[in-house]
Amino acid sequence: MTGPEFNNRPQLSVVIATIEPWPVLKECLNSLLEQVQAVDGEVIIADGNGQALPVETVFSNVVWLPEIGASVFRLRALGLQKARGDIVAFTEDHCIVAPDWSKRIIELHHTFPESVVISGVIENGATDSILDWVHFLMSKGPCMRPIKSGETDLIAGEANTSFKKHIISSNLSDADTGRPFYERLQRQGHRFLIHDSLMVWHIQSLGFKGCCQIHFHNGRTIAGFRRAHLSLSLRIARLASCAVLPAFLVMKTVMTVFQKRRQRLVVLLGLPFLMLIAACHATGEFIGYLWGPGTSPQKVN
Structure with a gap:
């Protein structure tokens, strides 16, 4: 199932890889769909479970890419291959994005054309237990507020990262959507930017x-x-x-x-x-x- 073809190339492609069935993705999509549509963007759901979206649901600006059993890394690679926007953003199925997230991504990429990777703030949305907090602090703590906006070596990960599509090879491997990919970009001298105005809440209690x-x-x-x-x-x-x-x-x-x-x-x-x-x-x-x-x-x- 795919969404309808766009008449024009979208400004932004948002790729979400998920291996979970509906309704895990519901709150994430609720936070995304209207704002992505407002910037003439597309949302690409790369689905390793095959049931990430309800069968009876049709979204006007969503592309659904099922591949049963695929890892989130493989799924992100599939999403990148399908993405048509000049800017591609990642978030995760257990995240909720701020209402101006899509708009700010586009603005920042235009304001900072030399920065190929732009990421933002990640705040904890799972606060019921000390264990949940420890899990978040170890994996996402460096990206919680306060942060100093500007050039950075910090790799924010797939919860809140966007980049210019031209840096992505047409021959993608699974590792091209993981931390080693960003590390290679840094070694090649590409500029990374982090900005306080890009906000995502990470909600994961395991x-x-x-x-x-x-x-x-x-x-x-x-x-x-x-x-x-x-x-x-x-x-x-x-x-x-x-x-x-x-x-x-x-x-x-x-x-x-x-x-x-x-x-x-x-x-x-x-x-x-x-x-x-x-x-x-x-x-x-x-x-x-x-x-x-x-x-x-x-x-x-």
Whole structure:
């Protein structure tokens, strides 16, 4: 099922990869559809479950791309191939975007033509437990307010990132939509911008087991994708670094929270959770550098 053809090339393509059935995507779409339509944009739903949208629903500016069993990385690559906008934005199925998000993305890309990747603020929308906060702070904490708008080395991830389509190769791999892709862009000297006016709320509550699993699979996926581009000596160095990675991740998260002067008590009370989650991530990276990504990309949402 696809939406109708546009008479003109859209200004903006918003790509959402999901492996969850409806109605997980509902609140995200509710926050997006009208504003994307207002800027003559398109929303591309790359669906690895096959049931992300209700069968009886037709959206005027939505393209639906089902591929059963695909990972979110593969799905984003499919979405990128289908995207027709000069600007492509990613968000996630468990995120809600601010009412002016689409408009601000276009304005910022026009204002900063030299910046190929533009990202923004990510705030926590799952605040019911310390575990939920710890999960958010470790993965998204550097992007919560306050942030200093301007050029950055920070990789905000797929919750709130947009880029100019011309930087994307026509021959995409799954890794071309993950962290190693952004790292390669940085090594090539491309400019990244982060701006306080781009706001997304990240709403993800996974429970204890789910939280440990997703950080393990995320770590293995990142390392597995990197592994393909590493020499043997660099791979050995990365393997060795996994021994100190848990401590580094804990210190980085705590320092981020204290520098931002937010959620200090939460991160201190949640320190046991933080240490465990960091260990899960480091274990995932170790296995990823050793044996590759395995099936972990299919288990990240």
